[in-house]
Amino acid sequence: MFTLRGPSLSVLLVRRGEEPFQGMPALPGGFVHADESADVAARRELAEETGLDSFPGHLEQLATYSEPGRDPRMRVVSVVFVAFAPNLPEPSAGSDAADAYWMPVEDASRESLAFDHAQILADALERVRSKLEYTTLATHFVESPFSIRDLQTVYEAVWDVTWDRANFRRKVLGTRGFVEPVEGVADAASTGGRRAQLYRPGDATTLHPPIPRP
Incomplete structure (x- = not known):
């Protein structure tokens, strides 16, 4: 989730409130409910994290991440979406997060993120940079x-x-x-x-x- 905060491109991060990787920064996300599509689940999660009734911005699928062992709890395949919108409010942490906050991508890229989220952030940032060209x-x-x-x-x-x-x-x-x-x-x-x-x-x-x- 990207937005401009002043002159900087910022990304939405959460601080994990439970294991694994408790206390570490991560990209927001969650599991798909039985009656949801991946797209609907992504919009629900974004609405919850941004504190808005519905997500007003642009959302597109980035990639699927399925490396074995990427989640130490169980086999998890993640369908990742990249989203962006202007002038978003301060985020509110979901039920499984200790905190939610915006961070300039330059700083976030140097953070040690949970799971494989550093790679996901790098891929998402390159997608956005590339699409600005064309x-x-x-x-x-x-x-x-x-x-x-x-x-x-x-x-x-x-x-x-x-x-x-x-x-x-x-x-x-x-x-x-x-x-x-x-x-x-x-x-x-x-x-x-x-x-x-x-x-x-x-x-x-x-x-x-x-x-x-x-």
């Missing part, structure tokens, strides 16, 4: 309407780079269907002193041409 994924990290500067903040946080503002603006506006202008302008405080044009997501789902990683 899809409109960045628009799921901001609330609509947004400024070009808001989108630039997403790219800079996810890729850990700094873009020239004029160059980034040309790339976004030169990509058909990426964004559409809307009525109104952003306030000067949020755009560094200028009242900037506001946009909403366009009708494209893939970017032509793509925006390559620097």
Whole structure:
């Protein structure tokens, strides 16, 4: 689960409240109920961890992890989803977690995570970084309407780079269907002193041409 917290890309972690790996940080998750699909279970878990009635953001399946011994309790196959949304609240720990919190991915990548969650986090982060190049994924990290500067903040946080503002603006506006202008302008405080044009997501789902990683 990713979101922007200030200028940083952050990931949702929980501190395990029971064995195995009691007290260690882990990615949130849980078991699928008998009457649920994996997708429904993922949305339920996210809603519980974020404290929202329902999860409002983007959710997609990442991969299946099935190495023997990945859970010392029993044979466990995990269907992992990656999710992202803007402006999420402070999380609330589920029944089996001692705590839940946001952590910048740069710090989380250096943590010793429970189970095989370090590998899962690395895979999820690469999925997000890759999809920014050729899809409109960045628009799921901001609330609509947004400024070009808001989108630039997403790219800079996810890729850990700094873009020239004029160059980034040309790339976004030169990509058909990426964004559409809307009525109104952003306030000067949020755009560094200028009242900037506001946009909403366009009708494209893939970017032509793509925006390559620097």
